[in-house]
Amino acid sequence: MSSVAQLTRLMDEARRVVVFTGAGISTESGIPDFRSPGGVWSRMRPITYDEFVASEAMRRESWNRVFSGVTKWVGAKPNAGHLAVASLVVAGKVASVITQNVDNLHQDSGVPGEQVIELHGNATYAHCLDCGLRHELHVLKQSFLGRDEIPACRGCSGLVKTATISFGQPMPREAMARAQAETLACDLFVVLGSSLTVYPAAGFPLAAKRNGARLAIVNREPTEQDGLADVIIHEGIGAVMAAVAAALEAAG
Numbered sequence: 001m002s003s004v005a006q007l008t009r010l011m012d013e014a015r016r017v018v019v020f021t022g023a024g025i026s027t028e029s030g031i032p033d034f035r036s037p038g039g040v041w042s043r044m045r046p047i048t049y050d051e052f053v054a055s056e057a058m059r060r061e062s063w064n065r066v067f068s069g070v071t072k073w074v075g076a077k078p079n080a081g082h083l084a085v086a087s088l089v090v091a092g093k094v095a096s097v098i099t100q101n102v103d104n105l106h107q108d109s110g111v112p113g114e115q116v117i118e119l120h121g122n123a124t125y126a127h128c129l130d131c132g133l134r135h136e137l138h139v140l141k142q143s144f145l146g147r148d149e150i151p152a153c154r155g156c157s158g159l160v161k162t163a164t165i166s167f168g169q170p171m172p173r174e175a176m177a178r179a180q181a182e183t184l185a186c187d188l189f190v191v192l193g194s195s196l197t198v199y200p201a202a203g204f205p206l207a208a209k210r211n212g213a214r215l216a217i218v219n220r221e222p223t224e225q226d227g228l229a230d231v232i233i234h235e236g237i238g239a240v241m242a243a244v245a246a247a248l249e250a251a252g
């Protein structure tokens with residue numbers, strides 16, 4: 001049996017599936033993995049949360065990066081992998097998507113926002129660090145580029161930052177709790193495009209497996225947890241997941 005057929009069978013037999021995604025699902029949308037050669041952190045040092053809060057120069061540099069498009073998040077479109085996952089969510093097969101990505105491409109591909117759990121936040125909008133008020137990037141961009149204004153909250157004048165979890169910032173408590181609950185409720189945990197090296201996120205597939213769920217991993221390169229997986233596919237995610245979604249749909 002081919003590995004795609006094996007994954008299709010696991011999905012078919014599962015009662016509740018959780019999908020966990022990392023940078024590898026978005027490389028097919030032209031977003032390089034941060035940590036890879038050519039990725040954003042190979043070209044510039046990340047600005048930590050403490051640096052952002054402490055220094056106006058760092059905030060200026062941070063917003064320069066956001067609006068110059070160096071991270072390649074802006075304008076990226078979902079690819080076949082995102083669309084296959086979305087079709088499985090809409091069909092009721094996948095209960096939720098836990099993601100390490102900040103690019104909003106699961107929502108853009110049609111996964112309802114409440115079924116996406118973002119462990120590292122979201123880079124496509126900003127929020128106030130004091131009151132939480134949401135700010136749209138296109139509005140901030142106008143005043144930053146036009147009037148050289150570093151974004152401040154229109155509600156409380158607090159510091160505004162993209163809604164990502166920066167280095168040195170604690171993991172989001174609510175998202176972590178939801179991810180943990182979904183992990184323990186599933187009987188199939190599917191990893192798409194993560195090398196499973198970054199903790200605590202990489203602890204979820206371990207927890208699922210320990211709890212009795214099956215584990216499937218689709219990633220171009222070997223991962224830290226290949227030895228635990230019931231199915232491992234070292235191929236591109238878009239083609240694999242499109243084939244799996246089509247086979248499941250054909251099977252009804």
Ligand code: ZN
Nearest residue numbers: 128131153156
């Ligand atoms: Zn505010």
